Amino acid sequence: MNGWPVTQYQLKQVKWALALIAIAISAVLVVGNIIAVFVVTQVVVDPQGYTIREGFPFFTSGPDYIKFLKSYPHNPGTKLKFHTVQSGESFWDIARRYNINVDTIIAANPFLTSMQAKEGTEIAVPLETGVLVPCDSFIDALRMKRLLGHKGPILGNYIHSPFRLFSMDDMRLAFFKGAQPYLVSRQLQMLYNIRRNYQHPLTEGLYSSLFGDRVAPYHTKMEFHNGVDIQSRMGAPIYPIREGIVSYTGWLDGYGHAIKIIHPDGYESMYGHCLAIKAKQGDMVARDQVIALVGSTGLSTGPHLHFMMTRHGKVLNPLLFIW
Secondary structure (H helix, E strand, O other): OOOOOOOHHHHHHHHHHHHHHHHHHHHHHHHHHHHHHHHOOOOOOOHHHEEEEOOEEEEOOHHHHHHHHHOOOOOOOOOEEEEEOOOOOOHHHHHHHHOOOHHHHHHHOOOOOOOOOOOOOEEEEEOOOEEEEEEOOHHHHHHHHHHHOOOOOOEOOOOOOHHHOOOOOOOEEEEEEOOOOOOOOHHHHHHHHHHOOOOOOOOOOEEEEOOEEEEOOOOOOEEEEOOEEEEOOOOOEEOOOOOEEEEEEEEOHHHOEEEEEEOHHHEEEEEEEEEEEOOOOOOEEOOOOOOEEEEOOOOOOOOEEEEEEEEOOEEEOHHHOOO
16 A cells, blocks of 8 residues: 555665765764864863862853953853953942843852952953853753753853864853852852842842942042942832841931831841831831832932941941842
């Protein structure tokens, strides 16, 4: 029926055709790989510049890492800029300049060991929020996607071509858009462990003034700024950085309408210049509860949140808790 059954002769002809196709493909691959050895520039990385963390290459040398990125011939999954830290500049300043978050800078520069930006340090800056990861192979990229819990696609040319079997690159790059870093330096890991217990008080806003010495906005003298200012729209909701008990609400001198919350382990957070307070003293508040609205009450130049952290009365840098 319809030419069946197939004869032994026909089967033999099919086998010969398949064998010839396999030989031809193999020949193309072999020739292509041989040509690639002499034509394609191989990505070579100095093994002294990185270590292995949880099976992933992790750069500890800034110069080696930046050299690797600048000479990388493939698509890394996002556009990259290179920025040299200027005097007085912070990572938050750089993040705001390029419209990304600080997590993206940390992930894209694994050699960083401190949140204090050092003048003259050259860093890589992805032009969109996410995690840039060096990979030994595509398997590393797939593993990192699982570890990050990333739902989107893996971006970048992280898979070796079948014509590069004899000249494989030491590393490739993969980019996970919108993700937060899984691996950071051991020094920064301690800060990440603290940060995991806290959340940002605003869902929208930019840092306009950081913790430490600054030129006061009302005069030209230097003063110590005991918190961070986060510029946002008037009436934006403010959330507690962690669950806790409201210890104070009311007018607090230059901070205008303010609210304080006591958290576990002796920490206390303060939210100033509020338009309105949405909780009362003694309330137990949860992370998803709106406690106040962004305003410009007290000594203020515009709508923003003045956020402050203390522990047993000692003023702390809020950027240890929120980034």
